[in-house]
Amino acid sequence: MRVVHIIDHLGAGGAQRLVADLAPRQKQRGHIVTVVCLRHPTQTGRVLETAGVRVHYLRLGRTDPRQAIDLRAFLHAESPDIVHTHLTLSCLLGRIAAVMAGVEAVVVHDHEADAEIFITPAPLLALKRLLEPHLPPRGVRYIVISHSALSYACEVRRLPESNLILVPNGVDIVYLERGRVSSKAARAQFGLPVDAPLIGYAGRMAPEKGIDLLLEALSQLSGVHAAIAGQGPLANEMQAYARKLGVAERTHFLGYLDDIRPLLWACDVYVQPSRREAFGLAAAEASALGLPVVASRIGGLRDVVLDKVTGRLFQPGNVNELASILAFLVENVEYARILGFAGRSHICQYFTIDAVLDRIDEIYWGILG
Incomplete structure (x- = not known):
């Protein structure tokens, strides 16, 4: 037709x-x-x-x-x-x-x-x-x-x-896996620390995406780094906010990426801290690659992430809850791996x-x- x-x-x-x-x-x-x-x-x-x-x-x-x-x-x-x-x-x-x-x-x-x-x-x-x-x-x-x-x-x-x-x-799972390299090799592409726990985010730098919440949560975590990909109206403001919170050295702003796969390959946990989100494609792609996903309990993210099964959901805007969940996942690697495995199965079955x-x-x- x-x-x-x-x-x-x-x-x-x-x-x-x-x-x-x-x-x-x-x-x-x-x-x-x-x-x-x-x-x-x-x-x-x-x-x-x-x-x-x-x-x-x-x-x-x-x-x-x-x-x-x-x-x-x-x-x-x-x-x-x-x-x-x-x-x-x-x-x-x-x-x-x-x-x-x-x-x-x-x-x-x-x-x-x-x-x-x-x-x-x-x-x-x-x-x-x-x-x-x-x-x-x-x-x-x-x-x-x-x-x-x-x-x-x-x-x-x-x-x-x-x-x-x-x-x-x-989600195009074949494309996401094509050419996949180790986390260590993917981090080297961006100059990211090899051994530190790494949280990833990819999306527009806009108020509704909640990047400020991620930075505030990061300020409550010790030794954890974040890699943030994307451009938008808050790009400069979020970099300044990271400096204000004292997390600039642990926050890596990567700008817009034509291909976010290396970022996802590099991360230990993916976060979607949005204040509103119709679906959350990047979260679904991260889950398809076996990452545990932490997301706001809103919109389509509740379909992509099954709380305590494929990842974790937190109340939108609740920085303390977000920080607590991230700290637990970083400290309990095997539990995070189980969530990621279940997440991949969930995406393969429905998305x-x-x-x-x-x-x-x-x-x-x-x-x-």
């Missing part, structure tokens, strides 16, 4: 990773796949093109009204069987453009769950609540990525339960990219009858 994915941008993020994993595999299965990006070219786009996926860029700003017009023209020319939208703006504009272009089958992929209340202006959010459950086309399905997102979609967004499907983000691909194919064929 002819599939067009529409996404706001192809920068860093779980939605972008899913599209980058999904589109080439759909092409391998015989689908004719195009990815439409509202913004400008990025490295992720170039990776898709290298994999043989056509990428079309609108190169327009977030508030540019030409986005809907250009999308409608593109879809009218392409006549896809399925329009698959990702992220807030694309889900809105892509659906409108699909209806205007006469496309009958639309998949709205919700990567953000209740984050809409933080990023959507109140009048627009109210209008969305009122209209969304009744908007065309009739052949629309909503994909949510966690049980908490499913509950939110039913209870708050009032979406028809028959059109809601839970499909978690997928593989191939299982996600199968499920999405089922959704496509189901809409088309």
Whole structure:
């Protein structure tokens, strides 16, 4: 079938990773796949093109009204069987453009769950609540990525339960293991200490990610180091905060990494201390590699991490609880290893990219009858 994915941008993020994993595999299965990006070219786009996926860029700003017009023209020319939208703006504009272009089958992929209340202006959010459950086309399905997102979609967004499907983000385990080196060799790539316990984190340096909580917890631990990968608005502020807390020598800011696998190979424990998190792909990838994962008890992280089975969950914002859990895992290596082994089994059973691909194919064929 002819599939067009529409996404706001192809920068860093779980939605972008899913599209980058999904589109080439759909092409391998015989689908004719195009990815439409509202913004400008990025490295992720170039990776898709290298994999043989056509990428079309609108190169327009977030508030540019030409986005809907250009999308409608593109879809009218392409006549896809399925329009698959990702992220807030694309889900809105892509659906409108699909209806205007006469496309009958639309998949709205919700990567953000209740984050809409933080990023959507109140009048627009109210209008969305009122209209969304009744908007065309009739052949629309909503994909949510966690049980908490499913509950939110039913209870708050009032979406028809028959059109809601839970499909978690997928993890490419073969890719994560490819070229794997020892923890010692991976640490050497970043100049990290070889013998010290090492906690890892990868993600945006933004307030909702809770990096300040990780630094505060680290200040309560003796001899433990942290490796933090990512860029964002708080990058400089978090480095200054590490100095203020006296943990700068034990905190290694690695900046943005195109490939986070060496970081995960290097670590003893992975931490996702987010204040809000729709899914937590990096946490799932860490778990797939056998790391014990410590995460906030919120959103999709409660699906990825089973408390005291595959990792540990802590109350969001509770630094003392986070520090206590980390201290216990660092001191009890065998227990941490057991959690990591169970975590890998959990991810392999429920979160593989191939299982996600199968499920999405089922959704496509189901809409088309």
